[in-house]
Amino acid sequence: MSHYAESPSTVPRAGQVGTSAWVGWIAFASMMLLMLGAFHVVAGIVALAEDEYFLVAPSGLVLNIDYTTWGWVHLIGGLIVAGAGVGVLAGQMWARVVGTAVAAVSAILNILFIAAYPLWSISMIVLSVIAIMALTVHGSEIKAGS
Numbered sequence: 001m002s003h004y005a006e007s008p009s010t011v012p013r014a015g016q017v018g019t020s021a022w023v024g025w026i027a028f029a030s031m032m033l034l035m036l037g038a039f040h041v042v043a044g045i046v047a048l049a050e051d052e053y054f055l056v057a058p059s060g061l062v063l064n065i066d067y068t069t070w071g072w073v074h075l076i077g078g079l080i081v082a083g084a085g086v087g088v089l090a091g092q093m094w095a096r097v098v099g100t101a102v103a104a105v106s107a108i109l110n111i112l113f114i115a116a117y118p119l120w121s122i123s124m125i126v127l128s129v130i131a132i133m134a135l136t137v138h139g140s141e142i143k144a145g146s
Contacts, residue, residue, distance in 0.1 A: 029134030030089040033099050036106060036127045037082025040074045043120065047071030070113070081106065088135065100135045103128040 048071035081102045087095025107128035114121040 025134040029131045030085045032127050032131040033085030037078045040078025044071045044075030096135050103131045
């Protein structure tokens with residue numbers, strides 16, 4: 001028996017499920033979404049500022065789209081992904097759903113963008129898959145206000 005009283009926040013209540021070490025995966029997924037969003041914003045700014053930076057002409061992409069349009073898609077999408085990352089860290093359910101959806105869209109769009117900049121696109125696809133795995137497998141272990 002301990003001589004010290006346990007604080008109320010560490011004593012599990014009836015029906016309360018304790019958090020596991022997997023909560024770290026959720027924090028990791030949140031950071032991945034923030035990084036993914038930041039990388040999309042950077043790619044968007046590059047596409048808007050300097051079309052010649054990419055390895056192929058827009059006609060060589062899987063989806064024939066102008067780099068200016070592609071830049072705006074990356075910029076706006078990156079801000080949405082980063083916002084979802086902040087929401088996931090706060091334990092919001094909507095952010096887990098949005099984070100999973102935008103990470104999946106990010107992976108698909110980067111498959112379309114792979115001819116223009118292969119290493120960048122592969123990195124973005126890997127980050128998206130890691131974020132999806134963490135959000136869907138153990139996402140429920142972090143709750144708002146915990």
